[in-house]
Amino acid sequence: MRPDETDVTVKLLSESFVESMKLPDWYLPLVSYLVKQYLFERRAAIPHAVTLLGFVKWKDGGGGEGELAGTVEICFNKRGANDSPPTPTPPKDSPYICNMTVNKPLRRRGIGWNLLKASEELISQMSCVREVYLHCRMVDSAPFNMYTRAGYNVVKTDSILVLLLLQSRKHLMLKKLPVPTNDLELEMSGSDPEHVQVGA
């Protein structure tokens, strides 16, 4: 994410948070404000953490430079780790994937899958640690299916007591990446993969 791409990323992430937390739309300005602060703070962690954006270009050439389709954040190491990660707490030294979302009208076209594969490719280039962690809420079947299909396994689950903190229970999931090759080609999947470009 370049600085001039911050506002569109804030919009995408904020709408996704409002949707997944089932908040009324009037929360959007507050959520956007907080997300913007968060993204500014996270810029200080570059290159130990980065935000990737995925763009779609349509076959008819519409959309000019491409339409923002999805985003994901990657922390490569301890210096890129969040100060207060969600529970169950992942190891700070290991690569960690978070804040993935795809624009609602563009879901189920392979964009989330490609963002995940791009994240793993980049982690393979940037880190010698092969264990990648991420969180998934127990109620979220779409990402859970995607992560399971991609080879992530649940290693820990929040205690039921987190419900007392009005939080949703989450799984901590782990994938051991294969030893990297020099092939930077992204594995393409989904119904319309030729339109997907992913760039940091």
Ligand SMILES: CC(C)(COP(=O)(O)OP(=O)(O)OC[C@H]1O[C@@H](n2cnc3c(N)ncnc32)[C@H](O)[C@@H]1OP(=O)(O)O)[C@@H](O)C(=O)NCCC(=O)NCCS
């Ligand atoms: C999770 C999310 C990023 C997936 O993005 P996407 O572009 O729609 O996913 P893809 O089209 O690449 O799907 C990849 C796989 O995920 C699973 N999947 C995706 N959406 C699904 C759904 N609605 N129901 C069940 N499985 C689903 C499927 O296994 C799918 O493979 P298939 O299409 O071959 O069956 C998207 O649903 C999203 O943004 N959700 C809201 C935010 C969120 O939950 N983020 C994850 C935080 S942990």
